[in-house]
Amino acid sequence: MATIIKSYEPTFWDKLYFPALLKGLMVTIKHFFRQKVTIQYPDERHIPPDGYRGLHRLNKYPDERIKCVACEMCAAACPSNCISIIPGPSPWDDGKERYPVRFDINLLRCIYCGFCEMACPEGAIELTEIYDFSNYSRDDLVIDKDGLLGVYELTKKQNYYTKKSHSPASLPFKTERT
Amino acid sequence: MNHNDIKSNVLTTTLESAINWGRKNSLWPMPFGTACCGIEFMAVLAARTDIARFGAEAIRFSPRQSDLLIVAGRISIKMMPVLIRIYEQMPEPKWVISMGACASSGGVFDTYSVIQGIDQFIPVDVYVPGCPPRPEGVVESLMKIQNLIDKEKLSDYALSSSK
Numbered sequence: 001m002a003t004i005i006k007s008y009e010p011t012f013w014d015k016l017y018f019p020a021l022l023k024g025l026m027v028t029i030k031h032f033f034r035q036k037v038t039i040q041y042p043d044e045r046h047i048p049p050d051g052y053r054g055l056h057r058l059n060k061y062p063d064e065r066i067k068c069v070a071c072e073m074c075a076a077a078c079p080s081n082c083i084s085i086i087p088g089p090s091p092w093d094d095g096k097e098r099y100p101v102r103f104d105i106n107l108l109r110c111i112y113c114g115f116c117e118m119a120c121p122e123g124a125i126e127l128t129e130i131y132d133f134s135n136y137s138r139d140d141l142v143i144d145k146d147g148l149l150g151v152y153e154l155t156k157k158q159n160y161y162t163k164k165s166h167s168p169a170s171l172p173f174k175t176e177r178t
Numbered sequence: 179m180n181h182n183d184i185k186s187n188v189l190t191t192t193l194e195s196a197i198n199w200g201r202k203n204s205l206w207p208m209p210f211g212t213a214c215c216g217i218e219f220m221a222v223l224a225a226r227t228d229i230a231r232f233g234a235e236a237i238r239f240s241p242r243q244s245d246l247l248i249v250a251g252r253i254s255i256k257m258m259p260v261l262i263r264i265y266e267q268m269p270e271p272k273w274v275i276s277m278g279a280c281a282s283s284g285g286v287f288d289t290y291s292v293i294q295g296i297d298q299f300i301p302v303d304v305y306v307p308g309c310p311p312r313p314e315g316v317v318e319s320l321m322k323i324q325n326l327i328d329k330e331k332l333s334d335y336a337l338s339s340s341k
Contacts, residue, residue, distance in 0.1 A: 037226050042317075109285060134307070
């Protein structure tokens with residue numbers, strides 16, 4: 001069924017075009033004085049809410065013992081198989097037999113789902129709020145045990161982003177291109 | 179005109195650093211978005227983390243006019259010839275960012291049909307982990323590319339068509 005649409009007859013003010021022009025400019029002017037949404041990233045950084053899943057860390061007890069008992073539950077739960085652990089006998093006399101000799105996470109494989117955190121019976125592996133990191137080679141983005149403990153040192157006291165001196169250069173990665 | 183006038187009015191530099199300054203502050207990215215990372219790359223361009231602040235807002239969907247390839251998303255074995263062709267169509271000098279887990283290493287898709295890391299086929303300069311990475315992560319990698327360009331030597335390109 002055809003519907004007849006009557007064309008709009010422009011009035012005197014429409015023919016002037018200025019009111020329409022000013023109307024359009026008003027939108028621009030209104031946005032000019034609104035609050036700015038751009039975050040000047042390297043200088044000011046978004047602080048993610050609690051529970052954000054970023055770079056991993058390995059937790060320690062207050063007396064510097066590593067919480068991990070190398071049960072490999074995280075590696076079993078990992079959907080992308082990015083965690084590899086080599087267990088060994090624990091160096092501390094605390095009733096726990098196992099201890100990770102090596103603990104490597106391939107950060108490029110990882111999809112930051114947090115399943116490892118959920119699977120861990122000791123609360124050893126945890127995902128921190130760190131989100132801005134990249135590197136020049138794939139090998140440099142495999143984080144080892146010392147790196148994970150280094151991330152713990154960076155994030156144990158306060159949110160990583162609340163401290164001004166924290167930058168991607170302070171993360172335990174090799175930053176030089178090889 | 180005495181000596182002091184010249185000192186305060188003339189800026190001296192090398193041709194190399196002038197060219198590198200120009201290149202690093204006017205990167206023209208070519209997005210190769212095949213999955214969710216491509217959607218996240220739109221957020222990198224949007225107002226909140228505006229990469230126009232780094233002079234890289236001129237997104238060209240034509241490889242012949244761009245010098246930074248951003249591979250965002252999983253690349254299947256059938257898509258790889260297309261990606262290689264696009265990479266080869268880009269004029270020198272060119273840089274590549276591998277954005278996200280799938281492009282960099284295959285991510286969760288450890289199957290025969292997905293390329294386990296595009297660096298097996300094309301040279302990658304910077305890898306960004308994440309699934310997908312936050313826009314800040316991509317901006318950080320862009321700054322890493324700018325650092326790379328700063329160290330570039332003009333003699334690397336002289337008399338050779340390949341890097």
